[in-house]
Amino acid sequence: MAISSVIYNTIFRRNSIFVGTVLAGAFAFEIAFDSTVDKYWDARNIGKQWKDIKYKYVEKDEE
Amino acid sequence: MVNRLSGSPLFKRLASSAAVSKSTRNAVLATVATGGLAAWYVNLYGNPIKAVTLAEHGLHPGEYPWSHKGWLDTFDHQSLRRGFQVYREVCAACHSLNLVAWRTLVGVTHTSDEVRAMAEEAEYDNEPNDEGEIEKRPGKLSDYIPAPYANEQAARAANSGALPPDLSLIVKARHGACDYIFSLLTGYPDDPPAGATVASGLNYNPYFPGGGIAMGRVLFDGLVEYEDGTPATTSQMAKDVTTFLNWAAEPEHDVRKKTGLKVLIITGSLWALSLWVKRFKWTPVKTRRIVYKPPKL
Numbered sequence: 314m315a316i317s318s319v320i321y322n323t324i325f326r327r328n329s330i331f332v333g334t335v336l337a338g339a340f341a342f343e344i345a346f347d348s349t350v351d352k353y354w355d356a357r358n359i360g361k362q363w364k365d366i367k368y369k370y371v372e373k374d375e376e
Numbered sequence: 377m378v379n380r381l382s383g384s385p386l387f388k389r390l391a392s393s394a395a396v397s398k399s400t401r402n403a404v405l406a407t408v409a410t411g412g413l414a415a416w417y418v419n420l421y422g423n424p425i426k427a428v429t430l431a432e433h434g435l436h437p438g439e440y441p442w443s444h445k446g447w448l449d450t451f452d453h454q455s456l457r458r459g460f461q462v463y464r465e466v467c468a469a470c471h472s473l474n475l476v477a478w479r480t481l482v483g484v485t486h487t488s489d490e491v492r493a494m495a496e497e498a499e500y501d502n503e504p505n506d507e508g509e510i511e512k513r514p515g516k517l518s519d520y521i522p523a524p525y526a527n528e529q530a531a532r533a534a535n536s537g538a539l540p541p542d543l544s545l546i547v548k549a550r551h552g553a554c555d556y557i558f559s560l561l562t563g564y565p566d567d568p569p570a571g572a573t574v575a576s577g578l579n580y581n582p583y584f585p586g587g588g589i590a591m592g593r594v595l596f597d598g599l600v601e602y603e604d605g606t607p608a609t610t611s612q613m614a615k616d617v618t619t620f621l622n623w624a625a626e627p628e629h630d631v632r633k634k635t636g637l638k639v640l641i642i643t644g645s646l647w648a649l650s651l652w653v654k655r656f657k658w659t660p661v662k663t664r665r666i667v668y669k670p671p672k673l
Binding site: 346347351354357358360362363365366367369370371 | 443451452453454457483484490634638642
């Protein structure tokens with residue numbers, strides 16, 4: 314069975330599964346995209362953001 | 377002039393209605409009229425006479441490499457924390473920060489416990505009690521940073537008529553933004569240059585329009601003591617407090633830039649995709665050839 318017919322039979326054949334795939338794909342893409350960009354962002358601005366310097370002040374409070 | 381004009385081929389053609397159509401003649405006349413009006417307008421308004429000298433405009437600040445300057449650069453939050461310290465210990469004596477609430481500092485420059493402690497040092501009006509009297513209560517996270525003066529009149533009275541501006545949006549409100557604020561704070565010369573006249577009660581600062589500013593130089597080396605050990609030079613304090621004031625004016629700055637990056641990536645990809653789809657769909661149309669075969673007679 315060709316790959317295109319596999320895709321057709323598993324995803325496109327039933328509208329409910331097709332719509333569900335779109336929604337699930339949107340969720341998965343957003344999570345992956347956001348975490349990738351955030352990782353790049355934090356690497357680029359390392360040491361400048363609050364989460365990078367927070368430890369200095371939170372520990373002080375616990376003493 | 378008239379003879380030369382009437383002798384020119386264009387005039388002859390325009391004059392003889394047989395040689396040139398009425399609409400062509402109207403088009404030529406309209407073009408000449410439009411061009412003439414435009415030239416007259418530019419001559420009249422194009423180069424206005426300025427009644428202001430460069431000194432009255434104020435010296436333009438230089439460009440400084442702010443740590444948050446680039447499209448993808450966040451604020452330096454350690455600098456924001458130092459800048460807030462400078463504001464609190466120096467600027468807050470005269471300048472209010474009316475649009476900034478204590479709570480907005482949490483997770484930006486300080487932990488919530490630290491901000492709570494600072495807020496509690498200030499007193500605020502409480503709800504009316506059973507007798508209808510307003511009592512004082514210590515500040516909460518939701519309170520706004522207290523102003524040094526009760527109102528504008530009190531501020532003017534305490535500063536010989538000059539109103540120290542509210543600093544919440546000052547970075548957005550001044551040409552040159554951060555560069556201007558930094559230049560102003562660090563730009564007080566020891567003596568005004570020869571020829572500069574400064575009214576009594578004013579201080580000379582070339583970056584301030586007109587040169588005479590009511591605020592004197594306030595930042596001197598070692599004025600504050602930074603908790604992180606950074607040497608508190610004049611320019612260090614000016615840089616930190618300017619960065620802090622930029623945060624006060626644009627608290628959404630970091631999130632805005634990160635969202636902007638995401639938006640550009642997504643819309644850029646969709647744009648490239650749409651170009652590809654267009655070419656894909658149009659390929660058969662663009663590459664087809666229509667051949668005419670004449671019928672055989």
